Amino acid sequence: MTTSETTTNADATGEALLRTEGLTKQFGGLVAVDDVTLRVESGEIRCLIGPNGAGKSTLLKLLVGQLSPSAGQVFYRGEDITDLSQHDRARNGMSMKFQVPAVYGDLSVRQNVHIPLQREVDHNIDAEIDSTLESFGLLDEAGTRADDLAHGQQQWLEIAMASALDPDLLLLDEPAAGMSVQETERTADYVHRLNDQGVTLLVIEHDIDFVRAIAQSVTVLHQGEVFAEGTIDEIEDDPDVRRIYLGEGH
Numbered sequence: 558m559t560t561s562e563t564t565t566n567a568d569a570t571g572e573a574l575l576r577t578e579g580l581t582k583q584f585g586g587l588v589a590v591d592d593v594t595l596r597v598e599s600g601e602i603r604c605l606i607g608p609n610g611a612g613k614s615t616l617l618k619l620l621v622g623q624l625s626p627s628a629g630q631v632f633y634r635g636e637d638i639t640d641l642s643q644h645d646r647a648r649n650g651m652s653m654k655f656q657v658p659a660v661y662g663d664l665s666v667r668q669n670v671h672i673p674l675q676r677e678v679d680h681n682i683d684a685e686i687d688s689t690l691e692s693f694g695l696l697d698e699a700g701t702r703a704d705d706l707a708h709g710q711q712q713w714l715e716i717a718m719a720s721a722l723d724p725d726l727l728l729l730d731e732p733a734a735g736m737s738v739q740e741t742e743r744t745a746d747y748v749h750r751l752n753d754q755g756v757t758l759l760v761i762e763h764d765i766d767f768v769r770a771i772a773q774s775v776t777v778l779h780q781g782e783v784f785a786e787g788t789i790d791e792i793e794d795d796p797d798v799r800r801i802y803l804g805e806g807h
């Protein structure tokens with residue numbers, strides 16, 4: 558098993574941006590997330606990998622407040638946010654893009670990006686939408702119905718929506734799923750640019766080339782537990798990690 562001290566960006570108080578303590582989620586008799594204690598440091602790009610059913614999506618939903626844990630706590634900037642709603646977590650700077658694209662298919666690309674921004678009392682909202690669309694290569698598609706976008710563009714639209722409110726922490730569930738090599742590379746560029754702008758990212762991904770392109774550190778989940786942590790090289794060289802992936806087809 559690998560452990561590493563590759564991430565040392567904790568803030569001046571030594572506090573991680575996001576931290577969990579013994580986080581656990583049971584569905585009936587199934588323990589989907591099992592006693593997970595994890596730190597995500599401010600400024601890092603962390604990838605969360607693991608075989609199918611390892612508990613990755615469930616863990617992200619616990620972090621963002623879409624699910625309540627059976628046990629354990631979530632801390633954000635040192636504050637216990639376990640009982641905060643998803644909305645309140647978003648107001649504190651956490652944002653998430655889910656695995657299944659959740660754009661509003663009947664609305665235009667522009668209207669979709671307007672949704673997260675509509676509470677803003679900013680007179681420059683049109684300029685803000687334009688700039689967000691431009692950042693994700695979608696300005697020419699502003700008037701297109703979201704349902705009529707290509708799959709990759711829908712994924713980018715969702716990342717655009719999740720990043721429209723300038724989150725400090727962005728959680729992405731398989732942002733490159735179903736993308737071509739070129740689209741995946743572009744998604745990696747977007748992730749890097751968001752990170753350069755100060756966004757901390759926690760990304761679930763199966764595509765190891767994408768993980769290699771973006772991850773500064775990697776956490777491996779297996780059967781709901783943290784199985785290994787380290788750099789991508791350490792993780793790929795870890796015989797125990799290789800073993801749990803054998804026969805998984807990833």
Ligand SMILES: Nc1ncnc2c1ncn2[C@@H]1O[C@H](COP(=O)(O)OP(=O)(O)OP(=O)(O)O)[C@@H](O)[C@H]1O
Pocket residue numbers: 584587589607608609610611612613614615616
């Ligand atoms: N709402 C739910 N009710 C019951 N069981 C669930 C629920 N959500 C997830 N599970 C189960 O919890 C386990 C972990 O699922 P989860 O989707 O978190 O895994 P994952 O690592 O994201 O998998 P994948 O890589 O296939 O997306 C699985 O056995 C899954 O069937």
